[in-house]
Amino acid sequence: MNKIRITDKMMKNFDYHTPTRLVFGRGVVEKLPEVMKPLGKRVLLTYGGGSIRRIGLYSRVKELMRDFELFELGGIEPNPKYAGSVLDGVRLCKKERIDSILAVGGGSVLDCSKAIAAGAKYDGETWDLIVGRAPTKAALPIVDIMTLAATGSEYDCGGVISRTETNDKVAYVSPFLFPVCSFLDPTYTFSVNSRHTAAGVADAVNHVMEQFFTEPSNSVSDGFCAALVKTLMKYAPVAIAQPENYEARAEIMYACTFGCNGILGLGTGGSVWPMHAIEHALSAYYDISHGEGLAIITPHWMRHVLCERTLPRFVSFGINALGISPDFPAREIADRAIAEMAAFFKKIGAPMSLREVGIDGSRLGEMARRIAAGGCLDAPGLFAPLGERDILAILRAAL
Amino acid sequence: MNKIRITDKMMKNFDYHTPTRLVFGRGVVEKLPEVMKPLGKRVLLTYGGGSIRRIGLYSRVKELMRDFELFELGGIEPNPKYAGSVLDGVRLCKKERIDSILAVGGGSVLDCSKAIAAGAKYDGETWDLIVGRAPTKAALPIVDIMTLAATGSEYDCGGVISRTETNDKVAYVSPFLFPVCSFLDPTYTFSVNSRHTAAGVADAVNHVMEQFFTEPSNSVSDGFCAALVKTLMKYAPVAIAQPENYEARAEIMYACTFGCNGILGLGTGGSVWPMHAIEHALSAYYDISHGEGLAIITPHWMRHVLCERTLPRFVSFGINALGISPDFPAREIADRAIAEMAAFFKKIGAPMSLREVGIDGSRLGEMARRIAAGGCLDAPGLFAPLGERDILAILRAAL
Numbered sequence: 001m002n003k004i005r006i007t008d009k010m011m012k013n014f015d016y017h018t019p020t021r022l023v024f025g026r027g028v029v030e031k032l033p034e035v036m037k038p039l040g041k042r043v044l045l046t047y048g049g050g051s052i053r054r055i056g057l058y059s060r061v062k063e064l065m066r067d068f069e070l071f072e073l074g075g076i077e078p079n080p081k082y083a084g085s086v087l088d089g090v091r092l093c094k095k096e097r098i099d100s101i102l103a104v105g106g107g108s109v110l111d112c113s114k115a116i117a118a119g120a121k122y123d124g125e126t127w128d129l130i131v132g133r134a135p136t137k138a139a140l141p142i143v144d145i146m147t148l149a150a151t152g153s154e155y156d157c158g159g160v161i162s163r164t165e166t167n168d169k170v171a172y173v174s175p176f177l178f179p180v181c182s183f184l185d186p187t188y189t190f191s192v193n194s195r196h197t198a199a200g201v202a203d204a205v206n207h208v209m210e211q212f213f214t215e216p217s218n219s220v221s222d223g224f225c226a227a228l229v230k231t232l233m234k235y236a237p238v239a240i241a242q243p244e245n246y247e248a249r250a251e252i253m254y255a256c257t258f259g260c261n262g263i264l265g266l267g268t269g270g271s272v273w274p275m276h277a278i279e280h281a282l283s284a285y286y287d288i289s290h291g292e293g294l295a296i297i298t299p300h301w302m303r304h305v306l307c308e309r310t311l312p313r314f315v316s317f318g319i320n321a322l323g324i325s326p327d328f329p330a331r332e333i334a335d336r337a338i339a340e341m342a343a344f345f346k347k348i349g350a351p352m353s354l355r356e357v358g359i360d361g362s363r364l365g366e367m368a369r370r371i372a373a374g375g376c377l378d379a380p381g382l383f384a385p386l387g388e389r390d391i392l393a394i395l396r397a398a399l
Numbered sequence: 400m401n402k403i404r405i406t407d408k409m410m411k412n413f414d415y416h417t418p419t420r421l422v423f424g425r426g427v428v429e430k431l432p433e434v435m436k437p438l439g440k441r442v443l444l445t446y447g448g449g450s451i452r453r454i455g456l457y458s459r460v461k462e463l464m465r466d467f468e469l470f471e472l473g474g475i476e477p478n479p480k481y482a483g484s485v486l487d488g489v490r491l492c493k494k495e496r497i498d499s500i501l502a503v504g505g506g507s508v509l510d511c512s513k514a515i516a517a518g519a520k521y522d523g524e525t526w527d528l529i530v531g532r533a534p535t536k537a538a539l540p541i542v543d544i545m546t547l548a549a550t551g552s553e554y555d556c557g558g559v560i561s562r563t564e565t566n567d568k569v570a571y572v573s574p575f576l577f578p579v580c581s582f583l584d585p586t587y588t589f590s591v592n593s594r595h596t597a598a599g600v601a602d603a604v605n606h607v608m609e610q611f612f613t614e615p616s617n618s619v620s621d622g623f624c625a626a627l628v629k630t631l632m633k634y635a636p637v638a639i640a641q642p643e644n645y646e647a648r649a650e651i652m653y654a655c656t657f658g659c660n661g662i663l664g665l666g667t668g669g670s671v672w673p674m675h676a677i678e679h680a681l682s683a684y685y686d687i688s689h690g691e692g693l694a695i696i697t698p699h700w701m702r703h704v705l706c707e708r709t710l711p712r713f714v715s716f717g718i719n720a721l722g723i724s725p726d727f728p729a730r731e732i733a734d735r736a737i738a739e740m741a742a743f744f745k746k747i748g749a750p751m752s753l754r755e756v757g758i759d760g761s762r763l764g765e766m767a768r769r770i771a772a773g774g775c776l777d778a779p780g781l782f783a784p785l786g787e788r789d790i791l792a793i794l795r796a797a798l
Contacts, residue, residue, distance in 0.1 A: 011585075011649040013424025018417065024666065025412025186410075218646075219633060220653050223626020231618040247617075250410040254619050254666060267423065267653060 008381075009216050011267040018261050020155055021181040024254065026246070028185055029057075029145060032064045032102075035181045039141045040099020044092060046073045046085075046113045048105040052147060055191050061104060061145070071096050073116075076105065079283050079290065080112035082127060082163045089116030090126050093140065103144040103179075106200075107151030110144050111159030114177040117142050129172070130161050136174035145183040148192055149253040150200030150291060152207060152260030154182035162284055167370070169284035171276075184257060186249035194240040198348040199291030201236040201252060205229060205344075206275055206294040207259040212321070213305075213313055214269040214383045222320055225264050229321040231255040236348050272376045274386055275301045278394060281367045288357045295350035296357070299342040300397040305384035306334055313383070314338075354399050361399055368392035407780075408615050410666040417660050419554055420580040423653065425645070427584055428456075428544060431463045431501075434580045438540045439498020443491060445472045445484075445512045447504040451546060454590050460503060460544070470495050472515075475504065478682050478689065479511035481526060481562045488515030489525050492539065502543040502578075505599075506550030509543050510558030513576040516541050528571070529560050535573035544582040547591055548652040549599030549690060551606060551659030553581035561683055566769070568683035570675075583656060585648035593639045597747040598690030600635040600651060604628060604743075605674055605693040606658040611720070612704075612712055613668040613782045621719055624663050628720040630654045635747045671775045673785055674700050677793060680766045687756045694749035695756070698741040699796040704783035705733055712782070713737075753798050760798055767791035 023031055036043065043065065052058045062070070073092060076085045092098070093116060103113035117139040119126030128134040146154050153159060158173040192200070212225040232255050238248035258264070265271070278301070279293035306314055311330055318324040318337035328336065342352070351357050371377065372388035379385065386394075422430055435442060442464065451457045461469065472491060475484045491497070492515060502512035516538040518525030527533040545553050552558060557572040591599070611624040631654050637647035657663070664670070677700070678692035705713055710729055717723040717736035727735065741751070750756050770776065771787035778784065785793075 010645055011424070011653070013427055015420070015422050015427075015430075017420040021414070021416040023414050025410070028412055028414075031414075218653070219630040219650050220626055220657070223629060224623060227619055227622020227626060230622060234618060246409055250666065251618050254410070254617070258619070267649070 011216065011218050012269060014266045016262060016266055017175070018155065018178065018263070020178045022155065022184060022257065023181060024184040026185055026187050029060065029064065029183050032061070032143075032145070032183065033067065035143055036065065036068065036100065036102065039143070039180065042069045042071070042097060042099045044071045044073060044089065044096070044098045044101045044116070046076060046089065046101060046103045046105070046109055046116070048074070048076045048078075048109050051191065052104050055147070055188060057104060057145065057147065057188060061102070065102070071098060076109045076112045078108045079160075079162045079169065079287055080108045080115075082115075082130070082161050083165065085112045086115045086119065086126060086161060089113070090119035093120035098140060100141045100143065103142060104147065106146065106148030107153045110142075110146070110153040110179070111151070111161065113142055113144070114139070114153070114159040115161050115172060118174065118176065127163070130170055136176050139174070139176040142177070142179045143181045143183070144179050145185070145188070146253070147188045148196065148200055149189055149249070149256040150203045152204065152256050152258070154179060154184065155257045155261040160280070160290075167284045169280040171280070182257070184253050186246060186253045189249050189253060190244045192243070194243075194349055197239050197243075198236065198350045199289045199295070200256065201232050201291070201348060202295035202298075202345060202350050203291035204252075204256040204259040205232050206298055208232075208264060209298065209317075210271050210273040210275060211265040211268065212317055213310075214265070214271045215313065217268045217313070221264055221266060221268050222316060226320040228255045228259055228264070230323070233344055240348055269383065271383060272379065274377050274384065277371055277374060277377055278391060281371045282354070282359065285363060285367055286357070286359050288359070292351050292357055295345040296352065296354060296398050297394065298345070299338055300394045302338045302341065304390060304394050304397070305386075306338070310384055354395070361396070364392060364395045364399070368395055410615065410617050411668060413665045415661060415665055416574070417554065417577065417662070419577045421554065421583060421656065422580060423583040425584055425586050428459065428463065428582050431460070431542075431544070431582065432466065434542055435464065435467065435499065435501065438542070438579065441468045441470070441496060441498045443470045443472060443488065443495070443497045443500045443515070445475060445488065445500060445502045445504070445508055445515070447473070447475045447477075447508050450590065451503050454546070454587060456503060456544065456546065456587060460501070464501070470497060475508045475511045477507045478559075478561045478568065478686055479507045479514075481514075481529070481560050482564065484511045485514045485518065485525060485560060488512070489518035492519035497539060499540045499542065502541060503546065505545065505547030506552045509541075509545070509552040509578070510550070510560065512541055512543070513538070513552070513558040514560050514571060517573065517575065526562070529569055535575050538573070538575040541576075541578045542580045542582070543578050544584070544587070545652070546587045547595065547599055548588055548648070548655040549602045551603065551655050551657070553578060553583065554656045554660040559679070566683045568679040570679075581656070583652050585645060585652045588648050588652060589643045591642070593642075593748055596638050596642075597635065597749045598688045598694070599655065600631050600690070600747060601694035601697075601744060601749050602690035603651075603655040603658040604631050605697055607631075607663060608697065608716075609670050609672040609674060610664040610667065611716055612709075613664070613670045614712065616667045616712070620663055620665060620667050621715060625719040627654045627658055627663070629722070632743055639747055668782065670782060671778065673776050673783070676770055676773060676776055677790060680770045681753070681758065684762060684766055685756070685758050687758070691750050691756055694744040695751065695753060695797050696793065697744070698737055699793045701737045701740065702796070703789060703793050704785075705737070709783055753794070760795070763791060763794045763798070767794055
């Protein structure tokens with residue numbers, strides 16, 4: 001075998017596997033019965049509030065699934081709660097000997113369903129799976145129909161679960177949590193209002209950025225990231241101005257789906273997703289919208305971590321993802337990139353400060369301590385390590 | 400459900416599924432036994448000429464697979480032949496009750512192994528599966544270790560098989576042909592000479608172009624295509640000048656793997672891969688290198704199909720994939736794009752004319768007739784339909 005000198009700057013090894021089938025486009029939900037059939041007769045239908053009824057999807061699904069035994073868990077909340085929907089779902093699956101889960105809704109419904117799917121196949125406490133105290137060894141098969149373009153949960157094996165009583169918000173990842181099949185019909189997102197459309201896009205843009213701002217990176221990953229950022233920034237204002245513009249909704253849904261499934265970070269240095277870590281504390285303490293929290297944090301995180309050492313990645317982001325002219329001096333490209341991201345979030349109507357979403361300064365210190373205690377944001381070798389003081393500075397700047 | 404007006408310009412529906420696991424990087428082959436174990440004890444090891452022995456991979460594989468019962472099919476030729484390696488392999492699999500296939504080599508070895516895998520599970524004539532006269536309903540599981548970056552066969556469900564006696568070269572596609580796992584160690588490509596490195600890159604660049612030049616397209620696909628073209632064009636000269644440059648070999652291998660698995664064409668109008676159709680006739684008649692044939696054909700195809708109607712895609716390709724300034728007039732951007740592709744192939748040492756690879760004018764008419772009779776290159780609605788006269792004109796220009 002060839003002997004080569006291994007350095008930190010080389011493309012990292014990776015082990016990548018995304019077995020989910022994506023069925024994308026208008027009317028594709030017709031294929032639902034054919035997809036569900038091999039997964040068993042007893043199906044738990046999970047969903048959130050009333051939106052799937054309002055757009056006629058609930059009754060369409062019932063009709064398509066008429067040959068199955070359907071059980072229902074509705075009312076799953078944004079930032080899905082362990083003590084609420086997750087445990088209810090696990091109990092229901094066990095009691096009714098559910099074969100598979102059909103999640104209809106946005107990322108919260110699907111994330112919740114993933115935790116239920118694993119909990120249903122586990123004899124102990126589901127929380128132990130979520131926090132990794134016990135290994136996940138199985139899960140019920142999950143199929144989803146997405147009604148919101150945002151988290152990319154439809155093409156990844158993770159989910160985020162909140163535990164209100166302890167202000168915990170935990171990312172739960174296991175290869176058993178890949179959906180078997182995701183149905184992505186952009187027309188189901190026509191009725192998403194501008195606020196949620198903006199929050200979804202902010203979430204997806206941030207997913208891409210968390211994966212872009214790392215070292216080493218590589219040319220393929222950089223180009224893939226740039227493609228998604230450009231697409232999201234181009235079409236978000238269109239979808240907000242014309243909610244039934246198919247092209248805009250389809251481009252956004254497509255970009256969101258590829259934003260979080262690991263493909264953007266192949267071979268790169270990876271990241272601990274610092275903006276997500278900070279936002280998860282915000283929404284754990286205040287139950288704000290995840291995408292809105294990210295829109296607020298992103299420019300402040302950028303400003304805080306920009307320095308001589310991180311400058312080249314900012315320059316690459318500015319040129320490749322934002323189309324800023326390479327003729328400007330490096331520092332100006334970086335400053336422009338930060339200003340453009342802030343301007344973009346403002347343009348799509350995302351909140352620009354913590355106060356706007358009802359967060360005051362009273363618990364910033366407590367949150368910063370908690371985030372820092374999470375323990376990985378300042379690990380050596382990170383692109384931009386953050387200690388408690390850094391986190392607090394970012395939160396204060398975002399106030 | 401929402402009613403929308405469906406037009407030809409909208410993003411197309413798609414159904415996408417790539418279940419192959421990619422294990423990428425230096426030394427990853429250590430995981431081979433663990434990956435092969437669940438697939439059964441009796442393994443057919445397939446490979447080509449002597450290169451895997453020369454780089455020490457043959458003995459490494461034998462060592463790693465010492466707990467399996469290994470059978471061997473070596474000597475698989477470029478443009479793998481039905482009457483040769485495919486039928487030999489099918490017979491061997493049936494006789495020895497093979498459980499799985501381990502393909503070690505380049506695209507030809509893997510393509511051949513895919514046909515063998517399907518033939519081994521079929522009672523009739525394997526050729527009927529290849530040409531689609533009989534449906535493929537099963538195949539042996541395949542694992543591969545790639546030693547050449549080119550075809551992307553390691554991440555797709557297709558293969559190309561030649562039948563010399565009839566000058567047939569057929570693309571065989573079935574979802575059962577996805578490898579279970581592909582091992583991609585860029586160091587195994589260090590010893591690939593400049594000629595084969597160039598041919599591999601030409602193949603991959605052409606895969607991207609076949610998917611880019613279509614209508615409708617979309618922002619995500621365009622960006623993904625641009626990322627791969629840029630990467631391949633940047634790193635090919637580096638790998639040729641410095642064969643053991645890990646970064647260059649890794650970027651090329653990564654880009655090739657994503658060049659052909661369908662991800663670049665999601666939601667687009669798709670294509671019948673006209674340059675491939677033309678090249679397949681060349682290598683069916685003359686057994687030339689596939690990548691070299693494509694390098695010769697590509698600029699001539701571009702020149703031939705450039706017209707008022709196709710101009711916008713050329714402009715987009717020039718700006719996004721090649722970085723040509725958008726300030727030039729559209730037609731000049733297109734002309735520059737064609738010239739840049741030709742210059743690139745020349746720079747990496749690919750042949751620039753049919754004569755250079757030993758093809759004279761004597762059978763061009765016969766080949767054009769044969770290609771046109773293939774029947775789909777002039778289908779209505781194609782991006783750039785080609786009749787027999789068009790094909791002949793392209794071949795003549797390439798002479």
